[in-house]
Amino acid sequence: MLKTVLSISGRPGLFKLVNQGKNMLIVESLATGKRTPAYAHDKVISLGDIAIYTFEDDVPLADVFESIKEKHSGKTIDVKSLGNENEIRKHFSEILPNFDEERVYTNDIKKIFNWYNTLITAGITKFKSEDDTNSDESQD
Numbered sequence: 001m002l003k004t005v006l007s008i009s010g011r012p013g014l015f016k017l018v019n020q021g022k023n024m025l026i027v028e029s030l031a032t033g034k035r036t037p038a039y040a041h042d043k044v045i046s047l048g049d050i051a052i053y054t055f056e057d058d059v060p061l062a063d064v065f066e067s068i069k070e071k072h073s074g075k076t077i078d079v080k081s082l083g084n085e086n087e088i089r090k091h092f093s094e095i096l097p098n099f100d101e102e103r104v105y106t107n108d109i110k111k112i113f114n115w116y117n118t119l120i121t122a123g124i125t126k127f128k129s130e131d132d133t134n135s136d137e138s139q140d
Contacts, residue, residue: 001129002048002062005030005119009043014118030122047115052108053100061112065127067095068116074125076117079110 004017006027015027018035025038038044051058068077071094082088085106092099092109119127 001124001126002065003046003129005047005124006038007045007047007115008038009045011042014047014115014122030118030124052096052112053103054096054098055100056098059096059099062127064096064112065116065119068113069120069125069127071095074120076120077113079113079117 006015006017006025008015008027013032014030015038016030017025018028019026021037023040025044026035027038028035047061050061052061052064079088082091088106088109089101092104092112119125
C-alpha cells in the first residue's frame with residue numbers, strides 16, 4: 001500500500017501516485033486532494049522504500065506504522081503533547097525498542113509520526129499490501 005504514497009523533497013505533506021507521464025509523475029496531495037506534477041529533478045521517494053535503522057535488520061516503515069497503529073488504537077498522535085526530545089525518543093522506543101539511537105534522529109521520529117497522522121487522516125489504515133503479508137507467510 002505504501003508503494004504508491006510518496007514524499008517529495010521541498011513539498012509539505014504526502015502524495016498519492018495517480019499517473020505517470022513522460023519525465024514526470026502526476027501526484028495528488030493526501031491533505032488537499034490537489035493534483036500536481038512531480039518532475040524528474042524532484043527528489044521523490046516511496047514510503048514503501050523507507051526502512052528504519054535498528055541494531056539488527058532495518059525495519060520497513062510499514063511495520064513501524066503498524067506498531068504505532070497498534071499502540072495508539074488506530075488514532076492520530078499529538079506529537080506536541082509527547083514533550084521534549086527525550087520524551088519523543090522514549091515514546092518511539094516503546095514502538096520500536098531496538099532502533100539505532102545514533103542514526104535515527106528526533107526529527108526523523110517526528111516526521112514518521114506526522115506521516116502516520118497524515119495517512120490516518122486520509123483514511124489509509126492498511127500499511128502493508130497483500131503481497132507483503134503473503135511473502136512473510138511463505139518464509140516460515
